[in-house]
Amino acid sequence: MYPNLGYLFEDLFNIRLSGPFTILFAFQSFGFMMAMSFLAGAYTVYLELRRKEKRGLLQAVAKKTIVGTPASISDLLVNGVTGFILGFKLIEIFLDLKGFTDNPQEFILSSRGNLAGGVIVAALMVYLKYREKEKQRLSKPEEKTMLVWPRQMVGDITIIAAVSGLLGAKIFDSLEHLDSLVEDPIGTIFSFSGLAFYGGLIFGAIGVLYFAYRNKIPLLHMVDAAAPGLILAYGIGRIGCHVAGDGDWG
Structure with a gap:
């Protein structure tokens, strides 16, 4: 079995990974397959929602938005914090690739990082957000009404399903x-292992249905559109269990 992608690539291509390619050892097989399951499920939901829209079963929802506003403090703060975290960790990973691949979980959850990298990336992301807003800025902000189709919300639906599902x-x-x-509350809660399918299903369903309700997507159609994607995602996830050597035969 292959606990991470490094072992999988070495076995498939009969090679020995070295240099920057050793970063593949940091990517767990189960985590990779889980990511693929979400992508496959999201695409299936998109196709189902689009099919229902073409048949006239689902309609676009009118949403009001204000355009032309300058960058807010919250916009800049979110981009700054996100940029700092990314730069803080990614630059350190680049500088100490072996330390990252030896124990990715410990590396990510530790305080290790590159302060200069975090500050630079944070400043860059704040500047880019500011410039983006300035280009769209109007002397007088306007309120516009846009029609949003359910298939255009698949990205939000996927994120909600992933976050609420993993939490559950x-x-x-x-x-x-x-x-x-x-015995170890912090280690248990923040460990990358240990996930119960039923908890993910229940919390994920609650999150998606609440989002559908708030965005006026008929719940029965939402459930019907999500069913094929859920089955596909579950199957891919189980393949990930087997590939990773969890001994899970379904």
């Missing part, structure tokens, strides 16, 4: 292993 999977797994939670 972690909560249910922690409840199933209360002894580990009591």
Whole structure:
């Protein structure tokens, strides 16, 4: 079995990875397959929603938005914090690739990072956001109404399903292993392992249905459109379990 992509590539192509290619050892096979499952599921949901739209079963939703406003403090702050985290970690990974590939989880959750890299990337992202808003800025901001089709919300639906699903999977797994939670609450909660499918399904469904309700997507059509993608995503995820050597035969 292949716990990470490095072993998979070495076995498939009968090579020994070296240099920058050793970063493949940092990508866990199960995590990679989980990401693929979300992408495949999202594309399937997109196709189903588009099919329903063509048949006239779903309609566009009118949404009001204000255009021409300058960059707000929250916009700049979000971009700055995001840029700092990315630069802080990514630059350090580039400078110490071996340390990252040896234990990616410990590396990511640790305080290790490159301060200068974080500041530079944060400043760059703040500047780019400011410039973007300035180009769109109007002397007098206007309120516009746009028609948004359900298929155009698939990106938001996928993010909500992923975040709420992973949260639910972690909560249910922690409840199933209360002894580990009591013994090491921080390690158990922030560990990259330990996910309960039913928790992910329940929380993910609640998150997606709430989003559909808020955006006036009929719930029955949302469930119907999500069903094929859910089955496909679950299958790909189970393949990831098997490839990673979890001994999970379904």
